[in-house]
Amino acid sequence: MANTKPDRREMLEMCISRGLLVGGAAMTQTQLLAFWQKTEAGMHQPTKAEVLGPFFRKGAPDNKVLRAPGDAGFPLKVTGRVIDTRGRILEDAKVDLWHADHEGLYDTRGYRYRTKLSPDAKGLYGVETVMPGHYADRPAQHIHYLISAPGHKTLITQVYFATDPFFEGDPVKNWNKRGIASNKELILPVKLFEGPGAPRAEVNFDIVLEKA
Ligand SMILES: [Fe+2]
Structure with missing residues (x-):
């Protein structure tokens, strides 16, 4: 969030856009700000993206051990x-x-x-x-x-x-x-x-x- 305090409409829009409110619940601005700050504190930022690269192959098996016995490498x-x-x-x-x-x-x-x-x-x-x-x-x-x-x-x-x-x-x-x-x-x-x-x-x- 920016350093400036969002107004009530902005907070409502942010909450609704994140699926945090159903419709416009009757809340005072103070209640809404407290709700927003509490919710924001519990949010996780989406992981950052990177490029795919040329070596992706579909169809890999579900394998939890990729290191074979005797494999070189750390x-x-x-x-x-x-x-x-x-x-x-x-x-x-x-x-x-x-x-x-x-x-x-x-x-x-x-x-x-x-x-x-x-x-x-x-x-x-x-x-x-x-x-x-x-x-x-x-x-x-x-x-x-x-x-x-x-x-x-x-x-x-x-x-x-x-x-x-x-x-x-x-x-x-x-x-x-x-x-x-x-x-x-x-x-x-x-x-x-x-x-x-x-x-x-x-x-x-x-x-x-x-x-x-
Ligand atoms: Fe790569």
Whole structure:
């Protein structure tokens, strides 16, 4: 919201446009402002979009483990949930996710490092994979997403990794380096774990869809 206080009509229009009121309930401006502020505080901003890119393939199987035994590449677990702008779980969502292998190569004939996930009853999705590699056209490690849910706008986006050498150790300063990432919110913090066992990384990416 802007710094200036919206007038009653503007608040009503904003509330109605978001499906927060049915018709024009009889409320004073003070009540309406309090209602709006309370509602606004609980709202989630829709996840930012990115371009699809040339390597999407329809028909990926629902596979929660993309990393095969012996695969090269740094083990990576990706988790998150799919919700709407009011924080409600979208358990009927579908999460297409695809990325390059550790050398920056996409499987353009099969479904290596590709999946189409169905979140569980808590709206959670998760996949075991490897950290994507770099490739010349897009030299920042990234994962592509296409997320859909009934009654909501389909979202195409990508996520990046704060640990990527591309960001030179300072993703806050360098998030827009060479214009690769379109939004700093899409650069994810990375949790790194050491033994027992092999080191691994984990990222969390919550997805917020807006109504169609
Ligand atoms: Fe890509």
